[in-house]
Amino acid sequence: MSEPRRPRRPRLPLRLPAWTATLTWKAAVFIAVMCCALAALLGVLVHVAVTNQTVGQARERALSRLDDATKQYEAGGRLGPGAGIDPPGLPDRLRDLAVGGERGTMVGDHDRTPTVWAAGPADGGRAIAVEVDYAQGARTIDGLDRAILGSSVLAIGATLLVGAFAVTRVTRRLHLTARVARRISAGDLDARVHDPRTRDPGRHQDEVATVSGALDTMASSLQGKLLSEQRFTADVAHELRTPLTGLHAAAELLPPGRPTELVRDRVAALRTLTEDLLEISRLDARNERVDLDAVRLAPLAERVVRASGAEVELTVVHDLVVETDGRRLERVLGNLVANALKHGAPPVRLTVDGPVITVRDHGPGFPDYLVEHGPQRFRTEGTTKGHGLGLTIALGQARVVGATLTFTNVAQGTGAVATLTLPSDERPSGDEPDEVRA
Structure with a gap:
């Protein structure tokens, strides 16, 4: 019996690191690619031009020597060095061309030495050929190629440094603008970019300065x-x-x-x-002053439950003493409990678990806009009574004491949960019960 095949795991799409999405990296890659392409194009053009010139001069010398050797051969004289009839090492293609009655040249190697051959027809179906040493020309082209490569690397490096410096200056200003925009969205309406280019009206402004000035104007x-x-x-x-x-x-x-x-x-x-x-x-x-004091959370929660005048379940999982403003904290919890009693459904449960305090009801849950954007004053859903101020005050007081207040819904519309997270250095109370219900 064969083993069942294991299901193949789907391949995850290849994801690049997060830093590759930055404008600096993209600009650096673009500059590098363009510099490499430009350097390659210029290098090829220079290489081809110099090679053609060097090889052309060598071919002219070879043809000139071939003319002299042909005249000596026709006069019955002795051929000079580097010339001969069907000499060894003559490329076959060039020999076939000469035997066919035409003259030609070819660059090749003879005894591992760069050589330029020139050949022409001779009597008896043979070829007369001369060879010219091309080693100096080959060394010249190799040196030129190394110089082109070295200068291209230096030029690309210098261009990358200058481009990175210029792009970094722009991205630094963009990051500053983004930080100021986030501060404004968080409620700091005094935050401004103050780009130096926007202070002088007569100075030409780039796109970043235009965006910064528009953001400052909008904030004001x-x-x-x-x-x-x-x-x-x-x-x-x-x-x-x-x-x-x-x-x-x-x-x-x-x-x-x-x-x-x-x-x-x-x-x-x-x-x-x-x-x-x-x-x-x-x-x-934002001119509220906080009166900090050591506050034990369980007794404070008990006072909130008693002040509500309704049946609210109190669960203390982990009591704690925190440094906060007890009056403001009691105001926050009182508003959360009152909202749960008014707009939710019983049972309403207040749970203290260390610095995290939750208020849950079993009603239809918070409206979608409230979960996404937080409470909004004078906005309610349907025929719900109220002005939307209780949760707004709770959120504002929570910010004053440095706490975080979030609103979520339980799945399938079985209740709403308000979670208050207090800043704490984990100072447990002395006589802490495991669980208390009221």
């Missing part, structure tokens, strides 16, 4: 618009606080009844919205 315009919106939001929220305070006091004086409850509920909602707008404006201004 975007910063101005955002600052204007932030000031508008803060001003509106501040202006609303005074009338809302009076409205709240007036609502408390209304007689008991259903209309009074509705008024008080709407006033409370409006006050909460105003406070959220003020908090967001402070976060946007």
Whole structure:
């Protein structure tokens, strides 16, 4: 019984290293290929021209000596050195040509020495031929080839160095522009490229300077618009606080009844919205100060669960003491739990596993835009109630304390998971339980 054939593994496509995708490498390869092609073309042209000239001169000398030898032979004189009738070493093709009544020359080797042969017809179906030493001409061509090769290598090396220097200057400016663009996308609206070529309007600008200037202009315009919106939001929220305070006091004086409850509920909602707008404006201004302290995570999570006023499962897998702002951290977790209770479905679970805290519900999950781009203020899906400010505040406060907040969905729409990762130096608490449920 033969063994079953093992399935052949599919061949993975050949992938070049990541550094080969850089502009510097591509420019270096292009310059090297072009230099090699140009050097080869010029070398071939020079080699062919000098070889033709050298061989032509040698052929003329050989034909001149052949004329002298033919005259001596016809006069019955003695042939000089290097001339003879059917001499040994005469190439067969040249002998056949001479026997046929024509004269010709040929470059070859005789006794391992470069030689130029010239042959013509003689009586009796024989050939009279002379040989001219071509060693000096061959050495001249070999020396010329070595000089062409050496100078080509030097020229290619110098061109590569100069080209790499020029391309590196351009790519360095492009990398700077890319870094500034990433800083702007991360929220640093004060970042600018400040390319020297854009400071002088009378100076000619290249493409990189044009892109850098456009990026700086875009960042300035975007910063101005955002600052204007932030000031508008803060001003509106501040202006609303005074009338809302009076409205709240007036609502408390209304007689008991259903209309009074509705008024008080709407006033409370409006006050909460105003406070959220003020908090967001402070976060946007990036002037929040962090009060760091040693905070134990399990008791803080218990306070958040109790403050929610609902049945929330608390699981402490690994308690930890971290250096953070406890008030802001409690605000973040409170908003995450409130969002899970409001938009998700029970059971809602808060899990503490060292510096990683997760809040999971079993509802339909986060909207796709939120998972991809994060929470956006005043944007909700469908008929969902809310202003989209709770998660926005949670994300902003998490950034203030240096934590990372991510939003994901469980497979097949069985819940949403918000994961908060705190910066930690792994300081475990003293009496840490293996698992606690509340």
